[in-house]
Amino acid sequence: xxxxxxxxxxxxxxxxxxxxxxxxxxxxxxxxxxxxxxxxxxxxxxxxxxxxxxxxxxxxxxxxxxxxxxxxxxxxxxxxxxxxxxxxxxxxxxxxxxxxxxxxxxxxxxxxxxxxxxxxxxxxxxxxxxxxxxxxxxxxxxxxxxxxxxxxxxxxx
Numbered sequence: 001x002x003x004x005x006x007x008x009x010x011x012x013x014x015x016x017x018x019x020x021x022x023x024x025x026x027x028x029x030x031x032x033x034x035x036x037x038x039x040x041x042x043x044x045x046x047x048x049x050x051x052x053x054x055x056x057x058x059x060x061x062x063x064x065x066x067x068x069x070x071x072x073x074x075x076x077x078x079x080x081x082x083x084x085x086x087x088x089x090x091x092x093x094x095x096x097x098x099x100x101x102x103x104x105x106x107x108x109x110x111x112x113x114x115x116x117x118x119x120x121x122x123x124x125x126x127x128x129x130x131x132x133x134x135x136x137x138x139x140x141x142x143x144x145x146x147x148x149x150x151x152x153x154x155x156x157x
Contacts, residue, residue, distance in 0.1 A: 003033040010042045019046040037067060044076060053083035064093070071101035078110055087117045105134035113147035124151055 006025050013022035023046045029039055040063055047056040060077035067073060074097030081090035091114040094107065101107045112128030115121070128148060131138050142148050 003029055007033075007038055007042065010046075014042065014045050014049065017049065019049040022046045037063065040066075048076065048080065051083075053080045056080035057084055061093070064097075069098050069100070071097050071104060071107070074098070074101055075104070075106055075110065078114070082110075082114060082117070087114050090114050091118070105131045105138060107131075108134065109138050109142070112151075113145065116151050117147050121151060124148070125153065128153060 006028050010022040010025040013019070013025065022042060026034075026039055026043055026046075033039060040059055044056055044059040044063065047053075047059060057077060057080035060073055060080055063070070063073040064077055074094055078090040078094040081087070081093060091111065094101070094111060094114070097107075108127045109131035112124045112126075112131060115124035115127060128138075128142060128151065132142075132153075139153075142153055
């Protein structure tokens with residue numbers, strides 16, 4: 001089978017929120033294409049969509065090793081680990097990412113969430129407020145984020 005067609009089909013299924021169908025397409029890949037960055041990225045997206053956090057964490061960590069300068073892999077790995085309940089490791093993975101990661105608002109937001117869950121509220125507030133400066137839209141997300149409940153996020157008036 002044509003690997004390009006299989007990956008395009010998997011991408012289409014993911015766009016339609018049909019993660020299981022995407023994975024079925026990817027199962028038909030063989031050889032090096034089955035273990036390519038693109039295939040693993042699509043698998044990761046599918047497992048995250050399905051809430052399969054443990055499998056997602058393993059895939060994301062594999063992607064981090066394969067392409068250590070791609071900061072999105074570290075964001076995904078951290079998120080999956082946090083969803084698995086290993087927030088300390090999630091923070092560690094995020095901190096181990098490339099320096100470019102620190103220019104991403106989601107890095108600061110996620111670090112804020114992880115610090116809040118770990119009880120480091122001053123650090124959490126600093127990270128989250130930095131994320132708001134970088135991307136004001138994150139303030140809306142924070143309002144309903146259970147990780148940030150009880151964290152004072154309003155600027156002193």
